[in-house]
Amino acid sequence: MQTGTVCMTPPEEVVIELDEMWTFVAKKKQTRWIWIALERSTRRVLAWVLGDRSEQTAFKLWERLPLSLEQRLKGTFCTDLWRAYDEPLLGVKRLTRKGETNHVERLNCTLRQRLGRLVRKSLSFSKTDEMLEASLTLAFHRYNLSR
Numbered sequence: 001m002q003t004g005t006v007c008m009t010p011p012e013e014v015v016i017e018l019d020e021m022w023t024f025v026a027k028k029k030q031t032r033w034i035w036i037a038l039e040r041s042t043r044r045v046l047a048w049v050l051g052d053r054s055e056q057t058a059f060k061l062w063e064r065l066p067l068s069l070e071q072r073l074k075g076t077f078c079t080d081l082w083r084a085y086d087e088p089l090l091g092v093k094r095l096t097r098k099g100e101t102n103h104v105e106r107l108n109c110t111l112r113q114r115l116g117r118l119v120r121k122s123l124s125f126s127k128t129d130e131m132l133e134a135s136l137t138l139a140f141h142r143y144n145l146s147r
Helices: 055-064 069-074 102-114 129-146
Strands: 015-025 027-039 044-051 076-078 093-095
Touching: 015 102, 015 129, 027 055, 027 102, 027 129, 044 055, 044 129, 102 129
Parallel strands: 015 076, 076 093
Antiparallel strands: 015 027, 027 044
């Protein structure tokens, strides 16, 4: 699967919200998951990955984070209870309480509003992974510039 690029350098102490959202390429049976890491205080996207909903994709997102090992160990990661986060976030502080991922969930809604190809019931969709990745890259850069 395709992977997104790192979008910014985070501050020293970070609270990062992680979430994934569903979309498809060409047919609804060809599902893709967009995994997003959002820094809570600045509301900027740190990294994102396009892939399936497996632990391997969670590890790709973990590797793409622009954090040193020290920052990762000091940081707090907020996720839902999806089991794919368990291994990559082993040994770091993780919050899974309700409401801890509000900002990244809001970003998911914003993306669905701004990109017709992410709407679930639409005639507008990506025909290739490359076009989906290109549109997401532009959307995340534009979003970060507005922050």
